[in-house]
Amino acid sequence: MIEQYLEELNKQQLEAVKHYNGPCMVYAGPGSGKTTVITHRVGYLIQHYKVDPNKILVISFTKAAADEMRLRFESSYDWLLHGKQHVNFGTFHSVFFRILRSYYRYDLSNILNEGEKFGIIKNIVRTLGVGNKLDDELIKDIILDIGLFKSNILNIDDFSPNSMSKDDFNRVVLSYENYKNDCHKIDFDDMLTKCYELLISQPTVLQAIRNMYQYILIDEFQDINSVQFEIIKLLSSSKENLFVVGDDDQSIYSFRGAKPNFILEFDKIYKNTIRIILNLNYRSQENIISTANKLISNNDLRIKKSMLSTKEPGVDIQLFRPKTRELENKELSDLINSLIKEGYSYSDIAVIYRTNILSSSIVDSLLDSNIPFASRENIYNIYEHWMAKDLVAYLRSALDINDREAVKRIINRPTRYITNKAMNEADGYHKDFITSLKVKGNLMPYQISYLDRLEVDMKTLSHLETRKAISYIRKEIGYDEYIYNYSIEKQISTNGLIEVLDELEETSSKHSSIMQFINHIKEFKESLYDNKRNYSYKDNQVELLTMHSAKGLEFKVVIIVEAVEDIIPHSKSKDEESIEEERRLFYVAITRAKERLYIYAPLNKYDKKAEISRFINEMEILNEKKSKLEKGQEIIHRVFGKGFIESINKSMIKVRFCNNNETKELDIVTCLENNLIY
Numbered sequence: 001m002i003e004q005y006l007e008e009l010n011k012q013q014l015e016a017v018k019h020y021n022g023p024c025m026v027y028a029g030p031g032s033g034k035t036t037v038i039t040h041r042v043g044y045l046i047q048h049y050k051v052d053p054n055k056i057l058v059i060s061f062t063k064a065a066a067d068e069m070r071l072r073f074e075s076s077y078d079w080l081l082h083g084k085q086h087v088n089f090g091t092f093h094s095v096f097f098r099i100l101r102s103y104y105r106y107d108l109s110n111i112l113n114e115g116e117k118f119g120i121i122k123n124i125v126r127t128l129g130v131g132n133k134l135d136d137e138l139i140k141d142i143i144l145d146i147g148l149f150k151s152n153i154l155n156i157d158d159f160s161p162n163s164m165s166k167d168d169f170n171r172v173v174l175s176y177e178n179y180k181n182d183c184h185k186i187d188f189d190d191m192l193t194k195c196y197e198l199l200i201s202q203p204t205v206l207q208a209i210r211n212m213y214q215y216i217l218i219d220e221f222q223d224i225n226s227v228q229f230e231i232i233k234l235l236s237s238s239k240e241n242l243f244v245v246g247d248d249d250q251s252i253y254s255f256r257g258a259k260p261n262f263i264l265e266f267d268k269i270y271k272n273t274i275r276i277i278l279n280l281n282y283r284s285q286e287n288i289i290s291t292a293n294k295l296i297s298n299n300d301l302r303i304k305k306s307m308l309s310t311k312e313p314g315v316d317i318q319l320f321r322p323k324t325r326e327l328e329n330k331e332l333s334d335l336i337n338s339l340i341k342e343g344y345s346y347s348d349i350a351v352i353y354r355t356n357i358l359s360s361s362i363v364d365s366l367l368d369s370n371i372p373f374a375s376r377e378n379i380y381n382i383y384e385h386w387m388a389k390d391l392v393a394y395l396r397s398a399l400d401i402n403d404r405e406a407v408k409r410i411i412n413r414p415t416r417y418i419t420n421k422a423m424n425e426a427d428g429y430h431k432d433f434i435t436s437l438k439v440k441g442n443l444m445p446y447q448i449s450y451l452d453r454l455e456v457d458m459k460t461l462s463h464l465e466t467r468k469a470i471s472y473i474r475k476e477i478g479y480d481e482y483i484y485n486y487s488i489e490k491q492i493s494t495n496g497l498i499e500v501l502d503e504l505e506e507t508s509s510k511h512s513s514i515m516q517f518i519n520h521i522k523e524f525k526e527s528l529y530d531n532k533r534n535y536s537y538k539d540n541q542v543e544l545l546t547m548h549s550a551k552g553l554e555f556k557v558v559i560i561v562e563a564v565e566d567i568i569p570h571s572k573s574k575d576e577e578s579i580e581e582e583r584r585l586f587y588v589a590i591t592r593a594k595e596r597l598y599i600y601a602p603l604n605k606y607d608k609k610a611e612i613s614r615f616i617n618e619m620e621i622l623n624e625k626k627s628k629l630e631k632g633q634e635i636i637h638r639v640f641g642k643g644f645i646e647s648i649n650k651s652m653i654k655v656r657f658c659n660n661n662e663t664k665e666l667d668i669v670t671c672l673e674n675n676l677i678y
């Protein structure tokens with residue numbers, strides 16, 4: 001009987017599980033059992049209310065989450081399904097595509113994957129002359145814009161793009177739509193909009209689908225966007241058997257058009273909604289919950305709800321402040337190894353970061369320490385970036401001036417005014433391309449002097465250590481200035497590009513010789529390839545995730561890296577509304593932890609001082625290790641505010657406080673034991 005599976009549920013959870021007909025919304029914080037309630041309710045509908053399993057539709061946001069839910073359901077309730085019966089678990093995309101396919105006879109070959117879409121839009125931008133073929137960031141922004149206006153079901157004339165001028169954007173979109181029509185292709189955005197158009201224009205199709213899915217359950221409802229909700233409204237409109245669970249504090253997809261308001265206004269749209277609130281957290285130790293509560297209470301745009309723990313306080317949250325990124329990566333591997341010695345297994349541990357760009361250096365250090373890892377998403381291979389390829393081409397040319405491909409790549413970056421004509425004429429003359437150009441290229445004296453300079457620079461580079469060499473290319477050869485001018489000309493963010501260069505320079509520092517670095521890039525690519533091939537997230541390996549993809553998951557140990565300003569909150573987030581979304585993102589990340597939470601906030605980033613994330617201060621983590629106190633470090637004193645440690649002397653620290661620029665001598669143990677500084 002099903003009752004045995006429901007024994008551990010609390011009263012509110014049971015009420016949700018036993019809900020039968022009509023709209024119901026479960027509104028609750030992380031770890032309170034929302035996803036758990038969904039799986040049990042499906043079982044209950046089948047066993048107790050005798051609902052046909054085939055008529056139940058369960059939607060989650062990612063394929064991983066939908067698969068996970070199916071597994072959880074099957075592991076408890078497999079015995080409820082007979083013969084061909086099955087429950088439909090899927091993502092919005094998979095469900096809507098199924099609907100489209102039944103009507104339009106699409107098959108998988110009609111779908112444009114994200115990589116193909118990127119290539120096509122890049123081509124269109126190039127052909128129309130509205131961007132530059134090198135600029136991948138622009139293409140990504142255009143793709144985000146297309147997704148935004150489609151997910152809001154807006155007429156293109158009413159949409160203000162962020163990526164480029166309205167006219168240019170309209171032209172790109174028009175060409176893209178024509179291309180797809182001509183080739184009979186649809187992309188992921190179209191799966192939603194075309195499904196919506198189909199259902200509003202074909203009442204018989206709508207009726208058939210309504211009959212097919214009589215009970216609809218949606219997880220992570222706070223991240224639903226307009227077009228998704230409109231479709232769900234159409235499907236559920238006659239019986240209103242719609243059961244949604246969500247948490248406005250975990251809404252993290254507004255950049256894709258998600259509307260957390262839908263969850264807050266759900267009972268206005270469905271007047272008979274039964275509203276159930278769960279406030280017990282079953283996932284995390286009490287320390288983690290109270291810290292998470294402190295953090296999220298800093299958001300103004302929310303409905304206040306408190307989360308209570310069901311667990312012991314547990315181990316203190318640990319904040320580490322290594323001096324550099326390199327040390328952070330090394331300490332991260334050491335920490336994982338010590339957790340393994342303590343008895344945790346690799347798959348108990350998740351390393352979570354804000355932006356994918358940070359994953360390359362983490363992978364570097366895990367590979368060095370032979371720690372098995374996996375990722376559900378693509379690990380960012382920074383060395384595939386076109387600017388990385390430019391820098392590597394410089395390094396290759398420095399090692400071997402006869403490497404024609406490499407020399408050609410960088411000859412005009414920054415520009416040395418060498419025309420294609422000159423290059424064609426020089427081709428094939430001498431194995432040293434620069435010499436060929438000088439002899440055969442019909443160059444003017446000023447062009448020759450640029451090449452002379454380049455030859456001198458190459459010689460200098462060949463004697464430098466990798467990191468110094470990269471810095472030399474950027475600062476002395478003028479690559480940074482070239483990128484700066486390039487971004488101004490293309491009206492794209494300079495910061496985004498410089499961030500990639502900084503990250504490259506920083507990750508290169510581990511390899512002192514240029515040759516070593518070049519070999520490492522090759523190995524990196526190969527091991528990523530092997531990793532992808534062997535990937536199965538059920539294996540015993542540390543999981544690497546962005547904060548976004550961590551949503552809905554849980555791990556015994558969570559390690560968050562790079563908790564510094566400009567990373568989290570991200571430098572792109574300027575206004576209060578986006579800071580609140582970043583805070584929710586951080587909240588999602590820390591509430592994944594069941595037992596242990598470790599946070600790294602290095603003191604320096606890219607050779608500059610890094611400010612600790614404001615979110616850490618808001619969380620009031622006070623137990624920073626005494627041994628971690630060091631000269632120059634920023635501290636916050638509960639009474640005296642922000643200050644910097646001027647000196648450390650046995651048990652005392654001398655701190656200069658920013659308020660009045662005065663110094664004070666403080667007893668370290670008293671400060672730490674009374675949580676006076678953090």
Ligand code: ATP
Nearest residue numbers: 008009010029030031032033034035036282283552
């Ligand atoms: P999130 O918002 O992060 O997605 P959630 O609300 O969906 O969280 P679940 O993942 O369903 O939470 O549950 C969190 C954990 O608590 C799971 O490990 C689940 O098995 C456990 N759990 C849920 N309800 C209970 C209960 N009544 N007794 C014991 N454990 C429970």
Ligand code: MG
Nearest residue numbers: 034035219552
């Ligand atoms: Mg959940």
